Amino acid sequence: MNIAIIGYGRMGKTIEGIAKERGHEITAIIDVENQNEINQLDADQIDVAIEFTQPASALSNLTALISLGINVVSGTTGWTDHMEDVKALAKENNAGFFYAPNYSIGVNLFFAISEYAAGLMNKFPDFNVHIEEVHHVQKLDSPSGTAIHLANGIIEKTDQKTSWVNAENDKPEELAILSERKPDVPGIHAAVFSGEHDVIELKHTAASRLGFATGAVLAAEFLKGKSGIYTMKDLLHSFDGES
Ligand SMILES: NC(=O)C1=CN([C@@H]2O[C@H](COP(=O)(O)OP(=O)(O)OC[C@H]3O[C@@H](n4cnc5c(N)ncnc54)[C@H](OP(=O)(O)O)[C@@H]3O)[C@@H](O)[C@H]2O)C=CC1
Numbered sequence: 527m528n529i530a531i532i533g534y535g536r537m538g539k540t541i542e543g544i545a546k547e548r549g550h551e552i553t554a555i556i557d558v559e560n561q562n563e564i565n566q567l568d569a570d571q572i573d574v575a576i577e578f579t580q581p582a583s584a585l586s587n588l589t590a591l592i593s594l595g596i597n598v599v600s601g602t603t604g605w606t607d608h609m610e611d612v613k614a615l616a617k618e619n620n621a622g623f624f625y626a627p628n629y630s631i632g633v634n635l636f637f638a639i640s641e642y643a644a645g646l647m648n649k650f651p652d653f654n655v656h657i658e659e660v661h662h663v664q665k666l667d668s669p670s671g672t673a674i675h676l677a678n679g680i681i682e683k684t685d686q687k688t689s690w691v692n693a694e695n696d697k698p699e700e701l702a703i704l705s706e707r708k709p710d711v712p713g714i715h716a717a718v719f720s721g722e723h724d725v726i727e728l729k730h731t732a733a734s735r736l737g738f739a740t741g742a743v744l745a746a747e748f749l750k751g752k753s754g755i756y757t758m759k760d761l762l763h764s765f766d767g768e769s
């Protein structure tokens with residue numbers, strides 16, 4: 527299939543490598559230098575655009591792509607206050623839109639495991655839960671999109687937590703997300719359940735960006751020729767029944 531890469535940084539370049547390995551063609555690359563060309567992209571030459579830029583650029587890029595009728599896999603974090611507008615635009619333009627704060631299959635399994643654990647702990651309110659995330663120092667947003675998604679999933683399963691804060695919590699009903707930035711860390715997330723006598727720690731460590739990039743290309747393959755709004759749950763369900 528024909529893929530356009532929007533944002534040719536750490537993720538864009540890793541996605542290019544995986545997409546080529548899987549037999550796809552890169553028919554356009556948009557980065558900062560040629561960002562105005564996004565409005566002139568030829569929708570007939572692009573099955574799916576994959577957008578990994580930065581929080582301040584994502585909304586205008588997604589708006590431009592969807593307005594051209596191009597299906598988009600969106601990976602940029604830190605812009606999702608505008609999510610409902612983007613979904614509405616995709617529906618209006620009959621385009622396909624796929625969003626995940628983390629395309630790693632492992633992270634999405636980790637979400638399910640953490641939510642299940644939160645549901646079990648709900649019967650035992652002596653256990654307090656918090657989230658830890660560590661990323662490279664170039665990361666612009668905090669907390670990570672993955673940590674926000676993890677927090678919202680846990681909040682849904684527990685009565686003790688009703689909102690999250692990106693700091694130590696002042697109130698028991700707040701779920702603390704503790705963020706740390708260190709050189710060269712692709713991404714670490716942990717859900718930590720602390721009891722009086724013991725600690726249960728569920729942790730995902732990305733060894734590199736290859737897992738994120740592979741998931742994004744799988745999402746693009748899934749989205750080709752489809753309209754509508756999709757998430758990693760749809761992609762994971764598409765594997766149901768495969769041996
Ligand atoms: N969903 C997921 O699985 C993952 C999401 N991410 C997210 O993806 C985003 C990108 O991460 P990463 O690749 O590490 O970041 P990088 O900074 O390495 O890459 C972003 C690229 O986009 C370019 N860019 C900035 N503005 C525009 C614009 N308006 N149009 C086109 N290109 C633009 C940047 O150029 P310049 O450097 O010159 O500004 C840079 O080349 C982040 O939000 C990150 O959190 C990251 C990993 C996994």
Ligand SMILES: O=C(O)C1=N[C@H](C(=O)O)C[C@H](O)C1
Pocket residue numbers: 603627628661665666669670671672673712713714
């Ligand atoms: O900026 C990154 O690098 C990452 N961003 C995503 C996030 O904010 O959750 C996903 C991954 O953790 C890497």
